[in-house]
Amino acid sequence: MISADTAFVAIDVQNDFCPGGALAVAEGDQVVPVINRMMPRFPVKVLTQDWHPADHFSFAANNPGAEAFSLIDAPYGPQVMWPIHCVQGSAGAAFHPKLQIDCADLIIRKGYRSHIDSYSAFFENDHTTPTGLEGYLRDRGVQSVVMAGLATDFCVRFSAVDAAKLGFDVTVLEDGCRAIDMDGSLAAAMAEMAEHNVAVVPSADYAV
Numbered sequence: 001m002i003s004a005d006t007a008f009v010a011i012d013v014q015n016d017f018c019p020g021g022a023l024a025v026a027e028g029d030q031v032v033p034v035i036n037r038m039m040p041r042f043p044v045k046v047l048t049q050d051w052h053p054a055d056h057f058s059f060a061a062n063n064p065g066a067e068a069f070s071l072i073d074a075p076y077g078p079q080v081m082w083p084i085h086c087v088q089g090s091a092g093a094a095f096h097p098k099l100q101i102d103c104a105d106l107i108i109r110k111g112y113r114s115h116i117d118s119y120s121a122f123f124e125n126d127h128t129t130p131t132g133l134e135g136y137l138r139d140r141g142v143q144s145v146v147m148a149g150l151a152t153d154f155c156v157r158f159s160a161v162d163a164a165k166l167g168f169d170v171t172v173l174e175d176g177c178r179a180i181d182m183d184g185s186l187a188a189a190m191a192e193m194a195e196h197n198v199a200v201v202p203s204a205d206y207a208v
């Protein structure tokens with residue numbers, strides 16, 4: 001049984017994070033059937049969308065001399081230099097065409113400020129600027145959040161840890177996520193989620 005206070009949040013299931021996309025995650029498209037099967041069962045359904053302006057500071061191309069996947073210092077800490085991805089209105093920023101989005105109650109966009117990146121669905125990377133998702137979930141009486149999407153070690157990780165820090169009970173569906181996995185980022189994500197009591201479970205074991 002899935003209780004009335006549980007939300008499903010599908011993170012960044014967008015073309016640029018799927019095979020053939022600008023920041024493709026291996027097997028990224030394989031999260032789609034898992035999410036399509038699970039999301040309709042939840043009373044609250046949220047999708048997130050990485051949504052950058054073309055001049056976004058996280059793009060290596062906008063930082064002369066910076067190589068893709070290198071780290072630079074931002075005012076809020078280290079920032080990975082990404083290939084240009086999820087530009088507002090582009091085909092790469094659109095949801096995967098097989099993702100069933102019509103049942104979603106809310107689509108939350110993030111990363112739309114040029115000078116700050118936003119991995120988490122709750123806060124931008126300064127860890128203080130809110131996206132509004134916390135308020136939405138609280139207004140809907142949500143206490144538990146179930147997450148899946150892309151990428152396990154960036155946007156899913158930061159979203160799950162922030163949700164746990166905010167006091168939500170958090171579950172991540174393991175087969176509903178895929179990782180970028182650069183420099184041990186997947187292992188670090190799993191460790192940090194465990195530290196914050198995020199349950200990572202196969203979707204087949206969730207509320208059967």
Ligand code: VGL
Nearest residue numbers: 012050082150151154155
């Ligand atoms: C993401 C890197 C840059 C993600 C977004 O959705 O995990 N990763 N922007």
Ligand code: ZN
Nearest residue numbers: 050085086111
């Ligand atoms: Zn991004």
